Amino acid sequence: MNRTFHFLTALTVGAALAAPAAGGQTLIVRGDDIGGSHGSNMGVIKAYREGIERSTEIMTVAPWFPEAVSLLRENPGLDVGVHIVFTSEWDGYKWRPLTHCPSLCDGDGYFLRGTFPSKDYPGGSMMENRDRLDLGEIEAEMRAQIEMAKKYVPNLTHLTSHMAWCIVDPRIDEIARRLCTEYGLFYMDSAKSFMGQGGINVKSLGFGMGVPVGERVEKFIEALSKMEKGSYYVTIDHPAVRSAEMEATSHIGYENVAEDRQGVVDLWTSPVVLDYIREHGIELISFGEAVKRLTK
Numbered sequence: 001m002n003r004t005f006h007f008l009t010a011l012t013v014g015a016a017l018a019a020p021a022a023g024g025q026t027l028i029v030r031g032d033d034i035g036g037s038h039g040s041n042m043g044v045i046k047a048y049r050e051g052i053e054r055s056t057e058i059m060t061v062a063p064w065f066p067e068a069v070s071l072l073r074e075n076p077g078l079d080v081g082v083h084i085v086f087t088s089e090w091d092g093y094k095w096r097p098l099t100h101c102p103s104l105c106d107g108d109g110y111f112l113r114g115t116f117p118s119k120d121y122p123g124g125s126m127m128e129n130r131d132r133l134d135l136g137e138i139e140a141e142m143r144a145q146i147e148m149a150k151k152y153v154p155n156l157t158h159l160t161s162h163m164a165w166c167i168v169d170p171r172i173d174e175i176a177r178r179l180c181t182e183y184g185l186f187y188m189d190s191a192k193s194f195m196g197q198g199g200i201n202v203k204s205l206g207f208g209m210g211v212p213v214g215e216r217v218e219k220f221i222e223a224l225s226k227m228e229k230g231s232y233y234v235t236i237d238h239p240a241v242r243s244a245e246m247e248a249t250s251h252i253g254y255e256n257v258a259e260d261r262q263g264v265v266d267l268w269t270s271p272v273v274l275d276y277i278r279e280h281g282i283e284l285i286s287f288g289e290a291v292k293r294l295t296k
Contacts, residue, residue, distance in 0.1 A: 043265045
């Protein structure tokens with residue numbers, strides 16, 4: 001499977017985290033894109049209720065945002081970040097911005113297709129349109145998405161970037177930093193942290209997206225076994241329940257979305273994984289809990 005981008009493997013929370021208790025290992029499991037589809041909503045909630053997920057990222061511009069809000073109200077223990085969206089990647093359905101921001105949109109008013117150039121979608125990325133991106137429009141749209149999320153999600157703790165727009169232009173990254181300060185959110189994705197400048201690093205678990213479904217439990221356990229004592233780790237993916245809706249979701253180079261994302265749910269709720277984490281004393285926390293430890 002050809003995934004068209006990779007998530008940041010270094011995250012910043014702005015200052016040093018205390019070491020895990022008793023020199024243990026701490027893991028943050030982040031499920032992205034709640035609100036993006038009904039299948040994603042169901043997958044995120046299942047991975048939280050029955051599995052190891054502790055944080056999720058909500059997309060305010062996506063069509064299943066209202067259902068996501070209802071589900072989050074029913075599950076107040078699930079930590080939530082606003083997943084700021086400037087792109088609309090799927091072929092079969094699209095989403096639009098909350099504000100008037102033509103520099104971020106295609107000719108039909110949908111968000112641009114992706115963050116990085118793709119030979120399959122020439123001219124459709126933020127990177128290829130970087131010179132025409134309007135920073136004022138970007139700030140207004142980012143602000144609108146934050147305010148929409150805060151209106152309906154009282155336990156919002158942080159902000160993340162959908163498809164890693166934070167590395168398109170350092171000025172966009174700075175807008176996100178400033179707005180996070182204004183709204184009292186922690187900025188978990190950062191170009192500066194990604195480039196090794198400032199902040200602190202939460203280590204990647206070393207388990208990437210796109211591992212074949214049949215190999216995931218084994219490789220995930222292998223990654224868990226390599227966690228160092230006294231360290232924080234993060235793993236990020238996109239849980240979704242397989243359905244006709246998810247079968248119809250795809251773009252060129254990523255056609256097995258339904259199988260892949262059901263595989264995330266299966267991995268994160270696997271009895272083998274749950275037993276390993278319990279038996280080895282690996283602590284599962286959310287981004288919100290990490291922030292509390294940071295600021296107390």
